[in-house]
Amino acid sequence: MSQHLSEQEIIRRDKLTQLEELGIDPYPPEMFEVNCNSLQILKEYNDTEKNFQHVSIAGRIMSINPKGKVTFAKIQDEKGKIQLYLSIDNLSPGEDKTLYEKVVLHLLDIGDIIGIKGEVFITRTGEITIRAKELKLLSKALRPLPVVKVKDGETFDAFTDPEQRFRQRYVDLVVNPQVRETFIKRTLMIKTIRDFLNDHGAMEVDTPVLQNIPGGAAARPFITHHNALDVPFYLRIANELYLKRLIVGGFDFVFEFSRNFRNEGMDRTHNPEFTVLEFYVAYKDYFWMMDFTEKMMEKMALALHGTTDVPMGDKVLSFKAPFKRVAIHDAIKEYTGFDVESMNETELLGVCKQLHIETDNSMGKGKLIDEIFGAKCEGNFIQPTFIIDYPVELSPLTKKHRTKAGLVERFELMINGKEIANAYTELNDPIDQRARFEEQTKLMERGDDEAMFIDNDFLRALEHGMPPTSGIGIGIDRLAMLMTNQASIQEVLLFPQMKPEKSE
RNA sequence: GAUUUCGUAGCUCAGCUGGUAGAGCAAUUCACUCUUAAUGAAUGGGUCGAGAGUUCGAUCCUCUCCGAAAUCACCA
Structure with a gap:
């Protein structure tokens, strides 16, 4: 060579x-x-x-x-x-x-x-x-x-080419102190969260990355192959179903920083492998989870910035608890004027047409509502806001709402117009869970390639009895972007995924 | 996956209507015992992302490929 x-x-x-x-x-x-x-x-x-x-x-x-x-x-x-x-x-x-x-x-x-x-x-x-x-x-x-010179706070000949910076992160780290700072902050952020969870009696666990059935989320998985067993394995898209098995097993508060893998597009906010913190707490519901989450976020902002006001681009995000809570139907009403709460599928299709939102045949009622929210509402929630009470069709792992028919007890935490966390009062009724999985199978037959697979062992676990539980998944990379004022996920991943370099 | 833009020295960048390239820093040599974007003097360094085409001649025009960024689509 x-x-x-x-x-x-x-x-x-x-x-x-x-x-x-x-x-x-x-x-x-x-x-x-x-x-x-x-x-x-x-x-x-x-x-x-x-x-x-x-x-x-x-x-x-x-x-x-x-x-x-x-x-x-x-x-x-x-x-x-x-x-x-x-x-x-x-x-x-x-x-x-x-x-x-x-x-x-x-x-x-x-x-x-x-x-x-x-x-x-x-x-x-x-x-x-x-x-x-x-x-x-x-x-x-x-x-x-690369020789970077600084005079009176002004930087000369900075090493800025993103391709070189990400491919040769070691050089980037040596030469760009602000890059070091970003990663020091990321680590501190994770430490603060881990300490907060440990202080509340949580137990950190490890669950499989190689899975037989890629469950717990709706996404296209990476497929690999185990030679000795001669079976396919999937890299996990989520660890949700494993953590719930542990709740069944009697660990009442478990968490894992899970590296997840999704075989989808790459852009400013998506890397094929990314980190999600999931935690599950027995005997709690999603109201408790909102309280807990906003306290955790507030503590994290304080630890990193010394204040709950966090700069992001030209905005300031306030992580002061409590955060606003808005029902998804109210959000849609506010930003589109349409009351979709009692609409059927055809009416929803009509709304989408009026709002110029593209639809296809695989979309059910829940998916249509989600599309409307994503297109017209999501971007408006700059300050941390819990969007609550999603349609049941969208949420096959979530318990039905205690009072509102057709909805589930779910929230997403929106910050800076992006989803940061997703949480439920977990579905622990095995009969209902089986029915929901069967709904997913129907969606799959209809052409929805993100619908969930049935995981029979998970159902078996639920049949043994899972306590009422609330769980959450928090996008750690996106949270790190917020806490370090970065517009691109690559800036908060030490080694972001790149196309391979041509070999010499 | 689609569209647009970009790829020139180790780094940051110039380079006009096509005539085989320049600067600053870095490097080499010399001078200098408190400098700090050190200074002064001299010198070297380039397959202009790769390949093909058009042309007397291509960094520049055309096509293909490789890589990157932005926007869109999918998603977190």
């Missing part, structure tokens, strides 16, 4: 050889002990106390600025950047000037990872800096890093 090398790569490989000739291992095996980081020094250094006089720090060279017998460089560690003062007097005090004159001036490059021992001081221009007494090369970089 041959590799085309650029001029700069050839030069760096040549430097590698020169280093080896000087007896310097460019990739030394032994550990380098680090006793502080850039942020600690910048925050805690005190010039009168003269603390940090024996620092040992490691990082990647981000700029190097030789000035004859003195060189200034910046290294970046996990917490930020700090300046180094490298002088011939400090690094090569004896006869042998190799370390400074050869290594520092000629063999070190932007991108190299080095370890430094030295003392902290303040330069004439007032910058907290480490005066290096020892320098050790820890890893030589053979490819040039």
Whole structure:
């Protein structure tokens, strides 16, 4: 396999050889002990106390600025950047000037990872800096890093090409601090949610990714094959039915951050694999779930932003609980003027025609209502809002509404015009559940390729008795987009799905 | 899957009606013991996404392909 090398790569490989000739291992095996980081020094250094006089720090060279017998460089560690003062007097005090004159001036490059021992001081221009007494090369970089310069908050020559940023996320993370911030926030968001659930007595579980029957949602699955058993398996589209089996089994509050896979389009808000938090709580209903969810969201916003007001594009989203609750029929009435509550299928088709909404024969009453809501209402709910009480046809796993005929006890949480969460008072009546699955089979025969499969083992579980339960699924990636003010899902996935690169 | 736009040096970008390419940063060499988008001087670096066609001649025009972005469709 041959590799085309650029001029700069050839030069760096040549430097590698020169280093080896000087007896310097460019990739030394032994550990380098680090006793502080850039942020600690910048925050805690005190010039009168003269603390940090024996620092040992490691990082990647981000700029190097030789000035004859003195060189200034910046290294970046996990917490930020700090300046180094490298002088011939400090690094090569004896006869042998190799370390400074050869290594520092000629063999070190932007991108190299080095370890430094030295003392902290303040330069004439007032910058907290480490005066290096020892320098050790820890890893030589053979490819040039994009050089991004910043002056007075303005960024020059930023590394912005989305294709390169996503394919080479490692470069993106090194060079773009705001990208690091986004992922630190994402992780903190997930931690906050996990802690909140654990604090309320929930149990985190793992359920199968490879499933015989792709259940719990309406979506096209990825299909794979198990060789030893010679059977097809599906990558999960949801974990709902497994978590409910655990509720049957007597775990009363279970949750899982589930990586789901759906074989559908990719765009700004869809990646083929994505993360959904699902949790199920026994002896609760969807009213309880709304209360719990808004409290959790409020806590998460506070943890990430210190306030419940979260900026998103040119808007500010308020995560202050409680959130508004609007019945789906009321929402449709408000934004279209049509009262669809008691309409039959033909009347609904007429409404769709008037509203210029495309329909097809596979659509039943529920689906039509959903289409109207999706086309005319959804985008209007910017502030967190629970849309409640969906048509039964749309919700085969949801318990029928306690008072309203034809509806189910379900809510979706809309934020910034997008669905973020979907929750039910779960259907635990096995007879009704079997009937609902059979309805789905009819829809499938009618041409609805998203209708749900019958899962007989799940029905068997329900027949053993599932306590009244409420459950929810929360789109973690979309929530991360909201909490980090990103318009694209790729910005909150470390390695978003891309078409494969052409092999060389 | 459809439509539109885009792909030029390591990075960010110029490049007129078709005459085989430029800048800044990065790199190389030299000078400089407190610089900070360091500075000054010099130098090198390109299969213009890939392939085919039109043409005396293609980065530029046409077609096909590869990759990306935006919008739409499907979905969360």
